[in-house]
Amino acid sequence: MKHTLLPVFVLSAIVLAACGKKEEAPAPAAPAPAAAPAPAPKAVEVLHWWTSGGEAAALGVLKQDLEKQGVSWNDMPVAGGGGEAAMTALRARVTANNPPTAVQMLGFDILDWAKQGALGDLNELAAKEGWDNTVPAALQAFSKHDGKWIAAPVNVHSTNWVWANKAVLDKAGVTELPTNWDDFIKALDKVQKSGAIGLAHGGQPWQEATLFDGVVLATGGVDFYKKALVDKDPAALGSDTMKQAFDRMAQLKKYVDKDFSNRDWNLASAMVIEGKAGFQIMGDWAKGEFLNAKKVPGQDFLCFRVPGTQGMVSFNSDQFAMFKVGDDAKEAQTLLASAIMNPTFQSAFNVVKGSVPARTDVPDTAFDDCGKKGMKDLAEANTAGTLVGSMAHGHAVPASTKNAFYDVITQHFNGKMKSADAVKAMVKAAAE
Ligand code: GAL
Numbered sequence: 001m002k003h004t005l006l007p008v009f010v011l012s013a014i015v016l017a018a019c020g021k022k023e024e025a026p027a028p029a030a031p032a033p034a035a036a037p038a039p040a041p042k043a044v045e046v047l048h049w050w051t052s053g054g055e056a057a058a059l060g061v062l063k064q065d066l067e068k069q070g071v072s073w074n075d076m077p078v079a080g081g082g083g084e085a086a087m088t089a090l091r092a093r094v095t096a097n098n099p100p101t102a103v104q105m106l107g108f109d110i111l112d113w114a115k116q117g118a119l120g121d122l123n124e125l126a127a128k129e130g131w132d133n134t135v136p137a138a139l140q141a142f143s144k145h146d147g148k149w150i151a152a153p154v155n156v157h158s159t160n161w162v163w164a165n166k167a168v169l170d171k172a173g174v175t176e177l178p179t180n181w182d183d184f185i186k187a188l189d190k191v192q193k194s195g196a197i198g199l200a201h202g203g204q205p206w207q208e209a210t211l212f213d214g215v216v217l218a219t220g221g222v223d224f225y226k227k228a229l230v231d232k233d234p235a236a237l238g239s240d241t242m243k244q245a246f247d248r249m250a251q252l253k254k255y256v257d258k259d260f261s262n263r264d265w266n267l268a269s270a271m272v273i274e275g276k277a278g279f280q281i282m283g284d285w286a287k288g289e290f291l292n293a294k295k296v297p298g299q300d301f302l303c304f305r306v307p308g309t310q311g312m313v314s315f316n317s318d319q320f321a322m323f324k325v326g327d328d329a330k331e332a333q334t335l336l337a338s339a340i341m342n343p344t345f346q347s348a349f350n351v352v353k354g355s356v357p358a359r360t361d362v363p364d365t366a367f368d369d370c371g372k373k374g375m376k377d378l379a380e381a382n383t384a385g386t387l388v389g390s391m392a393h394g395h396a397v398p399a400s401t402k403n404a405f406y407d408v409i410t411q412h413f414n415g416k417m418k419s420a421d422a423v424k425a426m427v428k429a430a431a432e
Helices: 008-018 053-068 081-095 107-115 123-129 137-143 166-172 181-193 205-230 240-253 265-273 286-292 327-341 343-353 369-384 399-413 419-431
Strands: 042-048 071-077 102-106 151-153 161-165 197-199 277-281 301-305 313-316 318-322 387-389
Touching: 042 081, 042 327, 053 071, 053 286, 053 327, 053 343, 071 327, 081 102, 081 107, 081 205, 102 107, 102 327, 107 137, 107 318, 107 399, 123 327, 137 151, 137 318, 151 327, 161 166, 161 265, 161 286, 166 181, 166 277, 166 301, 181 197, 181 240, 181 277, 205 240, 205 277, 205 313, 205 387, 205 399, 240 399, 240 419, 265 277, 265 286, 286 343, 301 369, 313 369, 318 327, 327 343, 369 387, 399 419
Parallel strands: 042 071, 042 102, 197 277, 313 387
Antiparallel strands: 102 318, 151 318, 161 277, 161 301
């Protein structure tokens, strides 16, 4: 049998160990066991303008949803209804080459950023979750660019709504909700005579433009609205119908209180909530304020379409545009997009926000009467061809034209321009 010869130092080690003696020579230090790499913390940074009570409550639903999935939320709120200030803040971030993960955005703004190549590609997730089949085409027009999903739509709002305080109306003797312009004016008169303010309004360009959406629809109907505010047809913009719309804006001005200048929209909603004013013309984000104040639709407050716009819907949709991010941030961004598109979440969120879901497969069971009406109106208007993009909220014309329209509308509302001149100025604004 052949003996294996062990090297001398091994033998001596064995002997030493057997004698219970310690080896004198220090053993080479064993490498410390490699620590498992800590999972990269998942986080999203979200830029938005949801800072009112109702808006913040709705946003909280999304934040919590993500936090449950281990994604932390870095909030970047930029106050200012309609989002103009938020869009300015966004430009600064992108210029500094540091875009947020996701940005609340409206219509044409999304497409503008997509054209600049700043947005990511959600197609893989969209295909997996079947977004093509559940998001209405009117919204997809702004969520997709060049065949790529670039944004996740969280809701559909509409701007041609009126919100009213029931007790104020009762006291003023307004027993029926107005369905045409003249009756609306009569109702405003009655409220004013009863001692309350007729129309709660905040004097900011986007709020005046929000009134204008409804007034143009009520005055000229859907085809006129499309010709004037979507197609920028000079004949429609310069028409007598448009002049009449401006005259009606001037009529509304008479029912606004003297402190209206620069008031935030949610403070105008508060005037109706508190019974200081009878009506507010505002998108259905106003309902979020009423609900946040624990008011009950049908009992404390009423919702109805701007008189003369029944059957028509001027919509806008808040979408979260997804910016191009590095690989380290992609997983969290995908989780955010998926959370937004989840049907259960869309119900929970929109119930609080005042809007309706951006998907066609969400049941209306959890919604109050105004929400149910909103969902029904949207579906019917979509079928009837009476669904139009809100000019005031970025769904009719790109931002440059929108802002030029805002200027005219606001100057006129503040008495700095006559209706006949406003009409000419609109034609000019559309051509710039
Ligand atoms: C709209 C937006 C709504 C609401 C509103 C007032 O443009 O779509 O979600 O936030 O501004 O801030």
